């Protein structure tokens with residue numbers, strides 16, 4: 001299927017194949033590593049059969065790095081000149097990240113910041129506790145009453161839980177709205193689609209599993225109550241214009257149109273994840289700027305969920321403040337990974353500074369155990385993507401211009417350090 005569309009002379013083809021096979025080889029040692037793969041199925045079978053040792057993978061990756069560095073700096077297709085440069089940088093940096101993950105699997109210990117730089121090409125800035133305390137003070141004023149702030153916040157949020165029987169209906173409507181917005185600005189292959197499943201027992205709240213051929217499986221975790229804001233957040237983040245659209249555009253523009261096989265594999269612990277999570281989160285704001293979002297919540301989603309439409313603005317005002325605490329989550333993860341606090345300490349930090357209720361803090365610490373410094377990809381990723389789109393399009397960019405820059409970012413292999 002892919003081979004027939006490969007351009008005749010791609011000087012990076014052999015290198016790209018070796019990269020894919022190395023990612024699949026690491027996947028034999030790390031079950032979370034290969035997030036998506038839709039290249040030749042026999043390559044996966046070979047990786048399973050060979051089960052290369054981590055030492056052998058590292059040796060081959062070192063030689064791959066040298067070959068990427070020695071590869072032609074100019075594209076055989078002149079109109080792809082800038083994309084070609086991004087492709088070479090991407091292959092080099094993704095391979096370097098692969099070697100770091102292999103080193104970790106072999107027992108190397110990195111600090112939180114060393115790890116995020118090695119794997120995600122970025123470091124989350126340190127935020128002082130005072131910055132969070134200032135936001136908490138504003139929340140105190142917003143949520144007056146007796147008892148600890150987190151309990152008042154929890155009680156406040158009870159009025160915004162989607163009743164279980166309505167979750168699917170609300171979520172499907174949110175997806176429909178996100179898809180409609182996205183299709184007005186981004187051309188997608190007519191066969192793209194995804195399926196939704198509801199699951200339990202996971203450390204995440206939603207997940208997009210890209211399956212190739214423009215199809216995704218989106219899983220929504222129903223372990224904990226689902227608040228109304230999660231409907232549009234998840235629909236945009238996992239679907240349109242988030243992960244599903246990102247993967248579809250990479251498959252269309254890079255794999256099918258250009259035959260760049262390296263994009264048929266997505267290693268989770270790599271710089272690509274900062275771009276994926278950052279665009280998925282910023283995509284919510286691209287599709288629904290605040291005023292548009294409030295209107296959709298008031299006119300469509302709140303009524304479908306059976307919630308009080310008069311409280312839409314009040315709810316989102318509180319959430320906007322809580323969002324300013326998101327970097328407190330990075331601090332909790334940093335201190336926990338660096339051994340300065342234990343599990344209970346990390347959970348307590350999340351409750352105190354990031355407004356996580358105890359069960360959510362528990363779920364989040366499980367997420368940190370599994371994904372470690374990956375946590376920075378969501379908020380730092382979003383901030384880096386926002387700054388990049390603002391710079392490219394101008395802060396006062398029209399909606400159309402913003403979408404154009406955003407879609408271009410989704411269609412190209414740009415690295416986090418290249419967002420500057």
Ligand SMILES: [Zn+2]
Pocket residue numbers: 237243276277280
């Ligand atoms: Zn995501």
